[in-house]
Amino acid sequence: MIETKSLPTQYATQPGAIQTSSGKTLRTDEMIINMGPQHPSTHGVLRLEIVVDGEIIVDVIPHIGYLHRCFEKHAEHMTNYQQLIPYCDRLDYCAAINDEHSYVLAVERLLKIELPERVEYIRVIMAELQRIASHLIAVGTFGIDAGAFTPFLYAFHERELILDLFEMTCGARLLYNYFWIGGLSHDIPPQFVDKAKQFCKYFKPRIKEFNDLLTYNEIFVKRTANVGVLPKDVAINYASSGPMLRGSGINWDLRRDDPYSVYHKLQWEPQIGKGEMGTVGDVWDRHIVRMREMEMSVSIIEQALAALPEGNVQAAIPKRIRPEAGEVYARTETPRGELGFYVISDGSGTPYRVKGRAPTFVNLSVLPEISRGAMIADLVLIAGSVDIVLGQVDR
Amino acid sequence: MTAEEILNSLKARFGEAIVEAKLDAPQPWIVVDPARTKEIAFFLRDEPSLQFDYMMCLSGVDYNNGKLGIVYHLFSMVHKHKIVLKAFCTKEQPHIQSVAAVWATANWHEREVFDMYGIVIDEHPDLRRILLPYDWEGHPLRKDYKVPEFYNGIKVPY
Amino acid sequence: MGLLDQRFENGNVFVTSLENLLNWARLSSLYQMQFGLACCAIEMMAASASDFDIMRFGIIPRATPRQADVMFVAGTVTIKMASRIKRLYDQMAEPRYIISMGSCANCGGPYWEHGYHVLKGVDRVIPVDVFVPGCPPRPEALLEGIIKLQEKVRKESIVKKSA
Numbered sequence: 001m002i003e004t005k006s007l008p009t010q011y012a013t014q015p016g017a018i019q020t021s022s023g024k025t026l027r028t029d030e031m032i033i034n035m036g037p038q039h040p041s042t043h044g045v046l047r048l049e050i051v052v053d054g055e056i057i058v059d060v061i062p063h064i065g066y067l068h069r070c071f072e073k074h075a076e077h078m079t080n081y082q083q084l085i086p087y088c089d090r091l092d093y094c095a096a097i098n099d100e101h102s103y104v105l106a107v108e109r110l111l112k113i114e115l116p117e118r119v120e121y122i123r124v125i126m127a128e129l130q131r132i133a134s135h136l137i138a139v140g141t142f143g144i145d146a147g148a149f150t151p152f153l154y155a156f157h158e159r160e161l162i163l164d165l166f167e168m169t170c171g172a173r174l175l176y177n178y179f180w181i182g183g184l185s186h187d188i189p190p191q192f193v194d195k196a197k198q199f200c201k202y203f204k205p206r207i208k209e210f211n212d213l214l215t216y217n218e219i220f221v222k223r224t225a226n227v228g229v230l231p232k233d234v235a236i237n238y239a240s241s242g243p244m245l246r247g248s249g250i251n252w253d254l255r256r257d258d259p260y261s262v263y264h265k266l267q268w269e270p271q272i273g274k275g276e277m278g279t280v281g282d283v284w285d286r287h288i289v290r291m292r293e294m295e296m297s298v299s300i301i302e303q304a305l306a307a308l309p310e311g312n313v314q315a316a317i318p319k320r321i322r323p324e325a326g327e328v329y330a331r332t333e334t335p336r337g338e339l340g341f342y343v344i345s346d347g348s349g350t351p352y353r354v355k356g357r358a359p360t361f362v363n364l365s366v367l368p369e370i371s372r373g374a375m376i377a378d379l380v381l382i383a384g385s386v387d388i389v390l391g392q393v394d395r
Numbered sequence: 396m397t398a399e400e401i402l403n404s405l406k407a408r409f410g411e412a413i414v415e416a417k418l419d420a421p422q423p424w425i426v427v428d429p430a431r432t433k434e435i436a437f438f439l440r441d442e443p444s445l446q447f448d449y450m451m452c453l454s455g456v457d458y459n460n461g462k463l464g465i466v467y468h469l470f471s472m473v474h475k476h477k478i479v480l481k482a483f484c485t486k487e488q489p490h491i492q493s494v495a496a497v498w499a500t501a502n503w504h505e506r507e508v509f510d511m512y513g514i515v516i517d518e519h520p521d522l523r524r525i526l527l528p529y530d531w532e533g534h535p536l537r538k539d540y541k542v543p544e545f546y547n548g549i550k551v552p553y
Numbered sequence: 554m555g556l557l558d559q560r561f562e563n564g565n566v567f568v569t570s571l572e573n574l575l576n577w578a579r580l581s582s583l584y585q586m587q588f589g590l591a592c593c594a595i596e597m598m599a600a601s602a603s604d605f606d607i608m609r610f611g612i613i614p615r616a617t618p619r620q621a622d623v624m625f626v627a628g629t630v631t632i633k634m635a636s637r638i639k640r641l642y643d644q645m646a647e648p649r650y651i652i653s654m655g656s657c658a659n660c661g662g663p664y665w666e667h668g669y670h671v672l673k674g675v676d677r678v679i680p681v682d683v684f685v686p687g688c689p690p691r692p693e694a695l696l697e698g699i700i701k702l703q704e705k706v707r708k709e710s711i712v713k714k715s716a
Contacts, residue, residue, distance in 0.1 A: 040587045040616045065526035066634045070668045093592035156602030239500035355454035365503045528633045542669045553673045
């Protein structure tokens with residue numbers, strides 16, 4: 001039975017039939033529409049096969065694999081663990097630093113390395129800067145999905161400032177190869193701290209401007225409130241993570257609950273969706289969670305910059321990376337959720353098996369569940385709020 | 396709960412379906428019978444003292460001596476403990492029971508294991524390839540995989 | 554009209570050949586088909602945002618291949634996607650140009666050795682006009698690729714068929 005809460009009652013009789021006002025019954029059929037791999041609104045090459053009755057969705061069948069780049073096969077053929085880091089970058093290319101962080105954490109746990117404090121603080125600063133950059137892409141493109149083009153330009157303009165900071169440090173704008181096993185590839189340059197502080201001061205009012213432009217805009221609220229509601233128990237059963245989980249009201253953040261690096265030394269809080277504009281767990285909640293996480297990231301960066309100790313960032317990098325035989329599963333909180341790497345080592349310098357557990361792969365499997373009963377225009381917004389990056393879904 | 400207590404409560408309930416365990420590793424694991432993973436998974440999820448309601452990861456592994464396996468990483472949001480389950484099978488008899496009825500997230504993970512390793516997941520609601528084209532031949536992540544020369548007229552190697 | 558009307562002394566009349574006029578019109582308004590595959594798509598989006606702005610070259614994104622002149626193949630082409638790219642290329646109306654952006658689209662990129670599902674270069678399925686190297690190429694590199702394409706279009710001839 002289709003949920004028809006937002007339709008006039010004359011359509012709500014039975015599937016496959018519409019009663020006209022003169023009392024006649026029109027027979028209807030379901031139609032299959034293909035939102036193909038090339039589509040301006042699917043963020044990447046995702047194919048959605050939508051079964052519709054009129055405009056109401058009965059079922060969505062996602063087809064993925066159009067960007068399967070054989071990451072796990074490459075992992076088994078690399079000559080050492082260090083060589084896999086550029087491939088980890090390219091999993092979630094919008095948040096490359098966080099991918100590297102997760103993999104490097106897994107290998108360091110296998111090797112049982114103790115890192116210098118400076119390395120940990122710089123990693124936190126870089127990870128939070130990348131989180132802001134990734135959320136800016138997410139909300140910018142989400143605005144385009146809803147029909148608003150200007151927030152996209154605003155978001156990408158702010159993002160250029162963050163990319164300048166990254167380029168200053170390691171030379172690359174998008175895919176860095178910056179976190180190395182046991183340390184970093186370069187130390188931050190002397191002008192980095194001042195520029196980062198300047199950026200933090202500049203960026204805070206911009207979030208408010210962005211909210212005024214998009215988030216609290218009445219049209220946007222009407223389009224996103226009460227749409228794509230993800231209940232709590234469904235979210236946990238589907239192992240969602242990141243803003244999908246927090247948007248449904250669950251207070252869970254891996255930086256606090258499965259701690260790694262120096263997040264426990266800084267003052268911050270996870271942002272939860274409370275259903276302010278509609279139901280808890282709707283699309284608007286996930287959006288506001290992302291906006292508030294950006295503010296929280298700015299505060300974390302300021303604290304980490306103030307507490308940055310001295311040291312040598314390459315002191316703990318081992319000459320040969322040869323973990324003993326064993327396996328480990330390590331996970332970190334990326335902007336899209338929980339990214340885990342399951343690394344099996346057989347005692348040689350080559351990884352035996354590396355499995356990347358991608359948050360968007362898992363979050364995307366919820367899509368059929370939360371979009372039944374919505375309209376096709378809503379499906380575009382729901383898919384946008386899941387914030388998929390196909391490199392990570394397909395690996 | 397510690398890994399030992401979890402193992403004891405599993406053994407008390409299932410006895411011979413728990414094949415072996417390695418508790419002294421940094422992330423201890425328990426090996427289970429591949430034909431009974433579903434009921435073990437239901438017990439792990441629903442038993443009040445265990446409550447493993449969050450399946451972090453499900454991976455396939457090729458152990459390179461004719462043995463394939465699936466590794467399940469489970470976590471409990473309520474009790475905050477973790478456990479690793481493993482189920483092995485051979486290349487001649489690659490069958491493992493599905494846990495998609497227990498954790499809905501296992502649906503896509505198991506399809507990926509079938510796609511990459513060729514392990515047939517029994518009682519899976521929708522077992523077909525997920526990442527590769529539906530008419531691809533072979534299972535790429537096996538250690539003895541040979542890259543095909545052509546696929547539908549497109550040259551595959553460099 | 555602040556620029557053109559200062560240039561001609563003879564009362565705003567200029568003579569050119571039809572070829573030059575057509576080529577100038579085509580290169581100044583290359584409509585792009587929105588087609589981002591992977592990481593290079595983010596750099597393409599950054600190039601169309603306000604800091605680098607490819608709209609000043611006349612490139613406007615169109616959602617459908619039937620109205621597009623140029624397609625940036627930005628990102629890794631997998632074998633599953635290759636037949637769809639061929640179909641999209643066939644749907645574009647002539648004159649049509651392809652810019653292959655990034656090393657994955659040029660030659661398979663970092664996945665050339667062990668990628669069983671990666672197409673080693675999009676020129677195995679469609680003819681490419683300009684290759685832009687980089688992983689990912691900076692937006693400025695993409696702009697240089699567009700300028701090279703514009704030079705190529707400028708030299709085209711309506712009498713001789715291009716390859």
